[in-house]
Amino acid sequence: MGVIECPELDLGLTLNSGQAFHWLPAGSGYEGCIGNRPYRLRQEGNLLHFRGGDEATLRHYLALDHDLEAIRSSVASHPVCRTAAIACRGLRILRQPHWECLATFILSPMKQVAHISKMSLALRANHGKKLRGSKVPAFPDPSVLASLSENDLRRCGLGFRAKHLLETSKRVASGEFLPENIATLPTEEARKALCSLPGIGRKVANCILLFSYERLESVPVDVWIGRILESFRKRKAGSLVELERYGERLLGPYAGYIQQYLFHQARKGLLRIPGKGPKTIEHSTNRLRKRDGSNIRRHPR
DNA sequence: GACCAGGTGCCAG
DNA sequence: CTGGCACATGGT
Numbered sequence: 514m515g516v517i518e519c520p521e522l523d524l525g526l527t528l529n530s531g532q533a534f535h536w537l538p539a540g541s542g543y544e545g546c547i548g549n550r551p552y553r554l555r556q557e558g559n560l561l562h563f564r565g566g567d568e569a570t571l572r573h574y575l576a577l578d579h580d581l582e583a584i585r586s587s588v589a590s591h592p593v594c595r596t597a598a599i600a601c602r603g604l605r606i607l608r609q610p611h612w613e614c615l616a617t618f619i620l621s622p623m624k625q626v627a628h629i630s631k632m633s634l635a636l637r638a639n640h641g642k643k644l645r646g647s648k649v650p651a652f653p654d655p656s657v658l659a660s661l662s663e664n665d666l667r668r669c670g671l672g673f674r675a676k677h678l679l680e681t682s683k684r685v686a687s688g689e690f691l692p693e694n695i696a697t698l699p700t701e702e703a704r705k706a707l708c709s710l711p712g713i714g715r716k717v718a719n720c721i722l723l724f725s726y727e728r729l730e731s732v733p734v735d736v737w738i739g740r741i742l743e744s745f746r747k748r749k750a751g752s753l754v755e756l757e758r759y760g761e762r763l764l765g766p767y768a769g770y771i772q773q774y775l776f777h778q779a780r781k782g783l784l785r786i787p788g789k790g791p792k793t794i795e796h797s798t799n800r801l802r803k804r805d806g807s808n809i810r811r812h813p814r
Numbered sequence: 815g816a817c818c819a820g821g822t823g824c825c826a827g
Numbered sequence: 828c829t830g831g832c833a834c835a836t837g838g839t
Contacts, residue, residue: 531820622821628837629820672835677822714822735820752829753821776820 515568517561521581523603524556530604530777532724534617534630535637535649544647547574548610551647565646576605576727584767593745594764597774597784604777606770607724611692612685613652614725619678619712620671621720626780628670635669658682677712684710700728715754723769731769732760737779738772740786 528536528543536545542555542562550566563571572578581602588594620632634649640657641650658666659682666675684690690710695703700722707718719733732738734757742760743750750756764771778784 618820621819623819623834624821624836625819625838627819631837667835670836672837673822673833674835712822716821720820733820736818737820780820 514564515562517563517568517572517577518559519561519575519577520559521603522556522561522575522577522605523601524554524561524575526601526604526777527575527607528554530601530773531626531629531780532607532720532773533609534626534633535652537649539648545649546644546647546651547571548613549642549644549651551644551649553647574608576608579605581605584770587765587767588771591763593784594771594775597778598771600783601774601777604773606727606729606773608727609725610652611695611721611725612655615692615707615710615713615721616652616655616658616678616681618717618720618724619681619710620674621717622674622712632670632674636666639669640665655682655685659686674712680711681713696726700731703728704731715757719757719769723773729767729769730761732757732764732772733769734760735776737776741775741779741784744786 524543528545533545536543536554539553540555542553544551544553546552547566547570550570552566552571553564554571555562561571561575585595585598585602588598617629617633621629624632633652636658637650637652640653640661642653643650658678661679663675663679666679669675671678681690685692690706695706698706703722703726704715704718707713707721708715713721716733716735719731722728723731723733734742734753738760739753739756742756742763745763746756746759750759760772761768775784779786
């Protein structure tokens with residue numbers, strides 16, 4: 514229980530910008546948790562009121578030490594980025610607990626933010642530890658998820674992601690993969706290690722690096738960022754990796770932050786993107802889905 | 815119904 | 828190396 518003074522924070526924007534997925538509106542604020550600690554948060558102007566947990570953990574999670582003004586000025590010469598950065602004033606890149614961030618982004622492929630939130634909350638409600646003082650349970654430990662069946666996870670709405678999360682949970686629970694160790698690695702090696710886990714490719718790895726390991730230069734190229742970077746570019750990009758490199762160069766040392774501002778603006782329809790269809794990005798294939806007529810559910814109930 | 819969502823794995827050429 | 832598809836689910 515306490516109050517923190519924070520001139521450069523937009524709590525709602527930060528918690529709803531597609532990096533964390535488990536903060537629920539509660540009264541005029543939010544309730545959720547950081548790891549196993551329940552929190553209730555409410556912002557009034559420059560004051561952040563909180564109950565539960567402790568101030569240091571909260572400050573660290575919300576990254577109140579990030580110098581947002583320096584981040585904004587890093588793209589002052591790029592009109593679109595500058596506009597997005599100003600519009601997203603107070604949006605901070607969180608420092609999320611490693612496991613829950615890693616696991617949650619395994620859920621993200623081909624899902625909208627609202628769906629990821631549903632899956633995350635279902636996992637928490639069905640398998641997470643209940644926390645006194647919050648409707649939101651903790652994210653289940655690797656060992657808990659590893660002990661479940663693939664169908665248990667499918668019942669949380671995971672679809673084909675169930676297999677990936679289960680296998681990754683097993684590797685973490687067994688100690689074969691240690692999320693803590695990633696923090697000590699240079700970004701390139703950290704990315705490679707993350708990509709060795711099932712369900713984690715370059716994009717998801719970059720999300721995890723950005724939202725949990727404070728690699729603020731990481732640029733996760735999803736459909737939105739892909740379209741935006743394409744629109745900035747003269748030539749068409751060859752590959753997604755090429756587009757990512759282009760983004761890193763263009764957006765600078767805080768590319769991940771700027772990317773988040775652009776992502777938010779685009780999602781709100783506040784950014785004009787030429788050729789808004791996903792056709793501009795080669796890996797968007799789901800409109801070619803094959804219909805073979807087999808509607809049989811192989812994983813009923 | 816058709817289309818799309820903060821993509822990844824796998825396989826053929 | 829690249830191109831092309833399957834993969835589950837839910838919302839508009």
